Amino acid sequence: MRNRFDDTNPAKEEEEYVQSIIDNVKWLGFDWEDRLFFASDYFDQMYEYAIQLIKAGKAYVDDLPADQITEFRGTLTQPGKNSPYRDRSIEENLNLFQRMKTGEFPDGQKVLRAKIDMAHPNLNMRDPVMYRILHASHHRTGDRWCIYPMYDWAHGLEDSIERITHSICTLEFENHRPLYDWFLDALGVYHPQQIEFARLNLTYTVMSKRLLFQLVEEGHVAGWDDPRLPTISGMRRRGYSPSSIRAFCKRIGVAKFNSMVDFEFLEHNIREDLNKTSPRFMGVLRPLKIVIENYSDQQTEELEAVNNPEEPARGTRKIPFSKTLFIEQDDFMENPPKDYYRLTVGREVRLRYAYFIKCLEVIKKDGRPVELRCSYDPATKGGYAPDGRKVKSTIHWVSMSHAVPAEVRLYDRLFTIADPVGQKGMDFKEFLNPQSLEVLRDCRIEPAMKTLKPFERFQFERLGYFCVDPDTTKDNLVLNRTVELRSSWTKLQKQRRKNQEPFNT
RNA sequence: AGCCCCGUAGUGCAGCGGUUAGCACAAGAGACUCUGGAUCUCUAGACACCAGUUCGAAUCUGGUCGGGGCUGCCA
Numbered sequence: 001m002r003n004r005f006d007d008t009n010p011a012k013e014e015e016e017y018v019q020s021i022i023d024n025v026k027w028l029g030f031d032w033e034d035r036l037f038f039a040s041d042y043f044d045q046m047y048e049y050a051i052q053l054i055k056a057g058k059a060y061v062d063d064l065p066a067d068q069i070t071e072f073r074g075t076l077t078q079p080g081k082n083s084p085y086r087d088r089s090i091e092e093n094l095n096l097f098q099r100m101k102t103g104e105f106p107d108g109q110k111v112l113r114a115k116i117d118m119a120h121p122n123l124n125m126r127d128p129v130m131y132r133i134l135h136a137s138h139h140r141t142g143d144r145w146c147i148y149p150m151y152d153w154a155h156g157l158e159d160s161i162e163r164i165t166h167s168i169c170t171l172e173f174e175n176h177r178p179l180y181d182w183f184l185d186a187l188g189v190y191h192p193q194q195i196e197f198a199r200l201n202l203t204y205t206v207m208s209k210r211l212l213f214q215l216v217e218e219g220h221v222a223g224w225d226d227p228r229l230p231t232i233s234g235m236r237r238r239g240y241s242p243s244s245i246r247a248f249c250k251r252i253g254v255a256k257f258n259s260m261v262d263f264e265f266l267e268h269n270i271r272e273d274l275n276k277t278s279p280r281f282m283g284v285l286r287p288l289k290i291v292i293e294n295y296s297d298q299q300t301e302e303l304e305a306v307n308n309p310e311e312p313a314r315g316t317r318k319i320p321f322s323k324t325l326f327i328e329q330d331d332f333m334e335n336p337p338k339d340y341y342r343l344t345v346g347r348e349v350r351l352r353y354a355y356f357i358k359c360l361e362v363i364k365k366d367g368r369p370v371e372l373r374c375s376y377d378p379a380t381k382g383g384y385a386p387d388g389r390k391v392k393s394t395i396h397w398v399s400m401s402h403a404v405p406a407e408v409r410l411y412d413r414l415f416t417i418a419d420p421v422g423q424k425g426m427d428f429k430e431f432l433n434p435q436s437l438e439v440l441r442d443c444r445i446e447p448a449m450k451t452l453k454p455f456e457r458f459q460f461e462r463l464g465y466f467c468v469d470p471d472t473t474k475d476n477l478v479l480n481r482t483v484e485l486r487s488s489w490t491k492l493q494k495q496r497r498k499n500q501e502p503f504n505t
Numbered sequence: 506a507g508c509c510c511c512g513u514a515g516u517g518c519a520g521c522g523g524u525u526a527g528c529a530c531a532a533g534a535g536a537c538u539c540u541g542g543a544u545c546u547c548u549a550g551a552c553a554c555c556a557g558u559u560c561g562a563a564u565c566u567g568g569u570c571g572g573g574g575c576u577g578c579c580a
Binding site for chain 1: 516577
């Protein structure tokens with residue numbers, strides 16, 4: 001494969017973007033080795049081709065100002081009018097074009113146009129502009145040029161020069177294909193085939209460069225790599241793996257139909273990959289203190305935990321256990337519904353890889369549980385009951401004195417509705433989800449995680465997949481939630497909420 | 506309105522003249538489980554419509570309806 005940038009417009013090409021595109025595409029897993037090209041590599045050749053067209057009487061220099069060109073183009077239903085400069089002699093065109101190149105004219109005073117048909121039903125064929133004058137410095141050619149080719153003129157030439165067999169692009173270029181073909185045929189050069197396909201749309205987000213740019217510029221997100229954005233750098237920072245993104249793309253396929261893929265399908269592919277590859281850890285996002293009354297004050301034990309049940313070869317690690325622990329606030333309920341399996345007063349549950357514990361008493365402050373008094377069964381060490389008794393659930397925990405603090409950023413969909421762009425007469429930003437980011441600063445995680453580096457991915461048991469954010473510093477470990485684990489419990493709750501809504505008023 | 510493109514389960518794709526119209530996700534039911542995860546089993550669900558061609562049409566033709574794109578010296 002090769003990588004080519006269509007850098008035909010000096011005003012819109014910035015080194016910064018070029019480099020980040022290169023970095024991101026490489027990260028995604030593509031390697032073009034030394035085959036990195038730019039449209040600007042072919043500027044000389046394109047200039048020669050333009051002269052060839054002029055000599056064939058198929059291109060002319062137009063003096064009409066921009067607004068007049070627009071006016072003369074006509075409309076969707078009305079044909080355009082010929083420019084008064086359309087029938088200049090070949091010699092005059094050659095002379096003028098040469099002088100455009102040497103910088104004799106200011107920006108916008110003249111353009112080179114293809115001589116096709118001002119009455120053509122396809123607007124793109126009404127004498128399209130091939131070259132415009134721009135006294136601007138180009139990031140690769142510097143000040144060598146003051147005329148720059150238009151994309152439509154340049155694109156087919158680049159493909160032809162590189163002898164591409166098929167040139168794929170997005171649907172909005174369908175109407176440009178006749179022009180692509182016309183230029184190549186007029187020149188009589190090698191003619192690749194342009195094929196268009198639909199761009200990807202995802203629910204609950206926006207995909208267009210223009211719209212993403214607005215979100216970044218106006219500060220609705222923290223930057224191009226904000227983990228809520230569907231940019232490659234955003235997905236990377238969110239913790240998506242390259243292989244899962246590739247698997248997703250492969251499965252959604254390509255079509256010529258403007259479709260909208262469920263965001264959940266992306267998440268499915270992420271989970272599928274991360275489930276197989278992520279090491280497991282335990283971390284408590286919203287801590288609730290519990291004290292094991294019949295466990296000795298002084299004692300600490302090292303308990304063995306599996307690193308990845310999907311891949312036993314990854315081995316095990318030790319987790320410290322002691323009298324005072326943290327569990328997740330959600331894992332305790334004083335008055336639980338019937339189908340709640342977790343901890344409640346008088347019920348026994350398993351602490352993962354540790355012991356069976358029973359809750360004896362809740363200590364509350366201002367009506368909220370702040371501490372649980374529990375007992376444990378020493379015979380259940382490691383989480384197995386020798387007498388074969390069952391427990392309804394297994395919950396995660398960390399030892400209070402051993403745990404490491406961390407900041408955890410939880411992400412939710414960027415928009416509150418599936419298609420924020422498709423709402424007639426409404427600005428897509430009206431549908432931004434104010435809760436798309438939630439920051440938890442009082443999380444506690446198991447000590448083995450101290451060595452994790454930025455971008456490392458892992459699973460917090462029962463919570464989801466996470467990764468280390470590059471904002472991490474020596475004293476502040478920052479973690480991003482990539483995606484939650486599927487959970488029949490949260491699903492049930494969502495259903496319940498939905499079913500109640502209509503009756504709520 | 507002129508030109509171009511597109512219509513297959515809720516979603517995304519496959520199907521290229523003869524298939525019980527296939528796959529994945531989502532949905533529903535169950536099994537299993539030291540993650541309410543993973544895994545496994547099962548269920549429901551679609552060819553936009555109308556003509557025509559043909560022994561036979563989701564597939565070919567025409568029309569209707571519906572969706573999208575196009576009036577930058579942007580790409």
